Amino acid sequence: MSVYSFGPFRLNVSKRLLEKDGAPIVIGGRKLDLLIALIDRTGAVVGVRELMALIWPDVTVEEANLRVSVFALRKALQDGKDGARYILNVPGRGYTFVAPLRNERAEGPAGDNNTARSALRSGPLPEVPQLLVGRHDTVKNLAQLVLSQRFVSVVGPGGIGKTTVALAIAHSLRYKFDDDCVCFVDGGAISDPDDLPCAVASAFGCPVADSDPLPGIFTFLTDRRTLLILDSCEHIIEAAASLSEVLFQAAETVHLLITSREALRLDGETVHQLQRLHDPLDKTPTALQAMATPAVQFMDKATASGHLETLSDREAPIVANICSQLNRIALAIEMVASRVGIYGILGTVDLIDNGAELVLQGRRDALPRHQTLQALHDWSYRRLSAYEQAVLARLSVFVGELTLAAAHAVGDAEDDREGLTQAIADLGDKSLIQVSSVQGSAENRLLDTTRAYASYKLAERGEKDEIAQGHALYFSSVLEQTRDRYPFTTASSSLSGQSLSTIGILRW
Structure with missing residues (x-):
């Protein structure tokens, strides 16, 4: 018999009975089917089509029918009242049940550790794409790092494959943890950072007694060896950092795997910058x-x-x-x-x-x-400050390497050097500027796809010609100074990293 408790509610699935504070609540059969379907997949985003197939298996209905049922179910649960959250809509994807959930079927007498341990349930772990290109060594090495260091963040630009790598790691490690306890929380589905602890509690299946789920999470995870994956955290970075810090310090048996476009920057965090897929060694491969x-x-x-x-x-x-x-x-x-x-x-x-x-x-x-x-780029751009947005757009004129001196030359006349330098560093931290080491020196550049997007934003700001002109004047000055100071071969070598920008200027 499956009996679930959440907030003041108790759901007996086999009896199809929903109670609030011990009193039965009468809701329609479709709404009850909807609640059971979401609870059965707690922690996961359930797609609209999947829900419609589950609730109306033999009938063809419109999506509006589902929206009406969700609205009525939320109303019956008083979703949102006094801060209580049960069902969240994830735009473009579906719905997810986020309240901390307890499966009473697993409860036993107080102090029965084996019975209590079986109450721990994993948030559904999505499957890994069948084709995992060029990442096998990365997955193997990071899996070992997660086991040894306990707190690993996989960082990189959008679309590089962070989630795919994290899922591959999770699947490779799932039998290393108690009761197959590997829990996945899709941070991208969370719009309010305050909902993150509840989403984690829901994924773990933690019983939570009050509006603050953290004490319940700590108690429930005591002496349980667990892996928690927090995916796509860049838009809730402060909440993810706060939760990760307390979990890492308070629960020594919990291992954390974070994916984000920027690091959490916490003590104990091991950051892995996920690199792009490798090019063929031969430029004209068979x-x-x-x-x-x-x-x-x-x-x-x-x-x-x-x-x-x-x-x-x-x-x-x-x-x-x-x-x-x-x-x-x-x-x-x-x-x-x-x-x-x-x-x-x-x-x-x-x-x-x-x-x-x-x-x-x-x-x-x-x-x-x-x-x-x-x-993909809008997701990052909207989360920048107005000044960072302006800097990123202006840097789009650099086709290859960009230096701080060059960036200052195309910046706004009112830009202070320290502020612009900090903005460029922050853009690097957020994976919008790629920083690499070349012969011991740091080299900054925009990825081509990022530069194309930033160029579009520069035109949208109405600054394209002005910034392009400043870019051309700066490089003209650099070329003249280099010609006067160095022999031809030395000058060619010193400017090699900026040749693409020179070509871009000529095209302009």
Whole structure:
């Protein structure tokens, strides 16, 4: 017999009985089916179509019927009253049950540790995509790091594959933890940071006695070896940092795996910067060589879109170059490859050359922020301060390496050097500027897809010509100074990292 308690409510599934404070509540059969379906999948986002199939298995209905049932169920539960939250809508995806939930079936006498332990339930762990390209060593190494360090954050730009890597790690480790206790919380589904502790409690199945779930979480996790994955935390970064800090310090048996576009910056956190997929060593690879690189993901998605031809040696360098133009970002490759069935490989090259990659549609069942590259960047851009937005847009004129001196030259006349330097550092922390080490020196640049988006924002601000002119004047001055100071060979070497920006200036 399944009996669940949440807040003042008690649901007996087999008797189809919902009670509040011991008194029965009469709700319609469809609304009760809806509540049971959501509770049965607590912690997960249940899609609209799946819910409609569960609640109306033999009837064809419109989505409006589901919305009406959700509204009526929320009203019956008094969802939102005095801060109580039970059902959340995740735009573009579906609904999720977020209240801390207790399964009374597992309860035993006080002090019965084995019976109490069986009450611990995992939030449903999504499946890993069947094709995991170029990440096997990363997953293996990070899995060991999670076990040894307990607190690992996988950080990188949007679409690079952080969630996929985290899920692969979770699946590889799930039998290392008590009662298969590996819990996944989709931070992207949480709009109010205050809801994060409740979402974690719900994923764990923790009994919570009052409006603050933290004491209940601590008590419930005592001596339980558990892995908690907090995914896509960049928009609730403060809440994720606060919760992670207290869990890491208070519960030594809890292991944390975080994915975010920026690190939490906490004591004890081990940060792994997830790198882009590798390029082929040969710039003109054969089909066989290319299929050991991101091209294998490209061709997999191209085939799924209706492209029937296998990759030829003639097309292999073209596909490898497409992946490079997309910065070897997994989501960008997937979106562009999904159009090969319509346009062919050469036609897809034309799409990228014309800047269409930002608006190509991804999968319909993808997260809203993952349905286009523009939406992917909007997710980050909206969370920047107005000043950071302006700086990012202005930096789009740099095609290759960008230096602080150059950034200051194209900045607003009112920009103070310290403020601009800090803004660039913050953009780097948020994975919008890529920082790499070249011969012991840090090198900053925008990924091509980020630069294309930022260029669009620069035009939207009406500053494109003004910033491009400042960019051209700065590089003209640099070229003149270099010509006067150094021999030709030395000057060519010193400017090699900025040659792409020079080409961009000439095009302007």
